[in-house]
Structure formats: C-alpha cells, structure tokens
Amino acid sequence: MAAEKAENIFSYTREVIAGYPKEQRFTLAMLQDIQKEFKYIPRESLTLLSVYLGMPLSKLYSMATFYKALSLQPKGEHVIRVCDGTACHIRSSMVIVDEIAKILKIKPGETTGDGKFSLETVNCLGSCAMAPAMVIDETYYGKVTPAKVRDILNEYGGAGCA
Structure with missing residues (x-):
C-alpha cells in the first residue's frame, strides 16, 4: 500500500510539473497544486520539483515552511481557517x-484523529465586514457565533458534533 501511495504521489507530481514551464517563478503555483491534491506537500513531490527546476531541496523546504498556506504535514479532509485579524479579533x-x-x-494547528478536520487561525481572510469570519475548505462563513459553530461543522459531518 505504501508503494502504491508513493507511486500516486510521483504520478500526480509529474502531471503538475508537465503543466508548467521549467522556470522557478512557477514554483509556488506547483506547490499549491500539489497541496490541493494531497492536503499537504509530500517529500517525494519536493524531490521531483527539485530535480525538475534545478533548485536545491532546501530552498523548496524554505518556501513550503515560509508560506502559512502550505504544509509539509497532512491536513484534514476539511480545513477550518478562523480569521484573527483586527476586525475579527475585536469581535471575539x-x-x-x-x-x-x-x-x-x-x-x-492540529488535525482530528479521524483526519476529518484541521483547525488553523489566520491573520486575514479579507472579509472584515463579515467579522468574525471563518472558511472551511473554500466556503466562507460570516458573523459566526459560538451557537452557529456546531451547525456549521455538522454540514461537514462534524466528528462528535451531533
């Protein structure tokens, strides 16, 4: 099974690489595409990108750890991002x-044991008028209250939310 997973990673990463010119300026876009598929950036993908772009592996790791939106650790099936920017912060x-x-x-920064959810705080979601705001996957929720949280999580089959 591990060999099958690795081959899937290599195969998909090759597809991503084939979709971009062999230029370092496309590195971030490639990393984002890989993360979208796997919910993180596997080491195998970084290795292939390093060879393809002629870029040191350490530079790719630097990029993957610099950008908060990128992760070297697997994320949950659903990623919850709660804004803690000024407008959201003052609205609790x-x-x-x-x-x-x-x-x-x-x-x-953690993921549920069943791999269903990851929770993150972010500096800004660009939704100040809807504060406090959160996004799950790519769906935005505004004017969130503690009373609404359970119902929102239930939309995603919330682990233990019943």
Whole structure:
C-alpha cells in the first residue's frame, strides 16, 4: 500500500510539473497544486520539483515552511481557517476558535484523529465586514457565533458534533 501511495504521489507530481514551464517563478503555483491534491506537500513531490527546476531541496523546504498556506504535514479532509485579524479579533474570533477546539477536541494547528478536520487561525481572510469570519475548505462563513459553530461543522459531518 505504501508503494502504491508513493507511486500516486510521483504520478500526480509529474502531471503538475508537465503543466508548467521549467522556470522557478512557477514554483509556488506547483506547490499549491500539489497541496490541493494531497492536503499537504509530500517529500517525494519536493524531490521531483527539485530535480525538475534545478533548485536545491532546501530552498523548496524554505518556501513550503515560509508560506502559512502550505504544509509539509497532512491536513484534514476539511480545513477550518478562523480569521484573527483586527476586525475579527475585536469581535471575539478567539471565542469561535475555542468553541471549535472544544467540539473537535483539537487546538489550532492540529488535525482530528479521524483526519476529518484541521483547525488553523489566520491573520486575514479579507472579509472584515463579515467579522468574525471563518472558511472551511473554500466556503466562507460570516458573523459566526459560538451557537452557529456546531451547525456549521455538522454540514461537514462534524466528528462528535451531533
């Protein structure tokens, strides 16, 4: 099974690479495409990109760890991002984070044991008028209250949310 997973990673990474010119300026876009597929950037993908772009592996690791949107660790099936920018923070976004953490039994930066959810805080979602805001996968939720959190998580089959 591990060999099959590795081959899937190599195969998909080759597809991504084939879709871009052999130029370093496309590195971030390639990393984003890979992460979208696997919910993280596997080491095997970094190795293939390093060879393809003639870029040191250390530089790719630097990029993957610099950008908060990228991850070298597997993420949950659904990634929850709660904004803690100024507008959201003053409207109690951390209360929303605490409620999610209580329900899912994880802290920001963690993933549930069943791999269903990952929780993150971010500096800005660009939705200040909807503060406090959060996004799950690519769906935005505004004016979130602790009372709404359980219902929102239930839309995603929320682990232990019933």
